[in-house]
Amino acid sequence: MKALSRATRQMLVQHLADRGMTQAKIASELGISRDTVRRDVLEAPPAPAADAAPGARDVDTLVLQVDEPLREALEVLRSVQGGADTEAQNRAVVRAAVRATADAVVEARRPRAPART
Numbered sequence: 001m002k003a004l005s006r007a008t009r010q011m012l013v014q015h016l017a018d019r020g021m022t023q024a025k026i027a028s029e030l031g032i033s034r035d036t037v038r039r040d041v042l043e044a045p046p047a048p049a050a051d052a053a054p055g056a057r058d059v060d061t062l063v064l065q066v067d068e069p070l071r072e073a074l075e076v077l078r079s080v081q082g083g084a085d086t087e088a089q090n091r092a093v094v095r096a097a098v099r100a101t102a103d104a105v106v107e108a109r110r111p112r113a114p115a116r117t
Contacts, residue, residue, distance in 0.1 A: 005103040008096065013040040015092050
């Protein structure tokens, strides 16, 4: 499996911790050390405020129709975390997948050092 970017790893660690998974289990699941999990949990950004001020602009939302191919893809992604087919789990795996894909694209665009001969 390709190594996750730090931001993606931290997001996954926080998601799993929020679901009640122990740090040892998270470390095992993601193939990272327990110290890394502990640091990621400690460095997690604060959760956004639940209630915005009256009249505040809502967060941008993307709505996707969950057709059968997308449902199957979500099932594959959720299976890594053992998540149920719920809106919250689907949102979490879509966010993680989009972020991981974006990280892969950014990494692929970085200039490479010439190979030494």
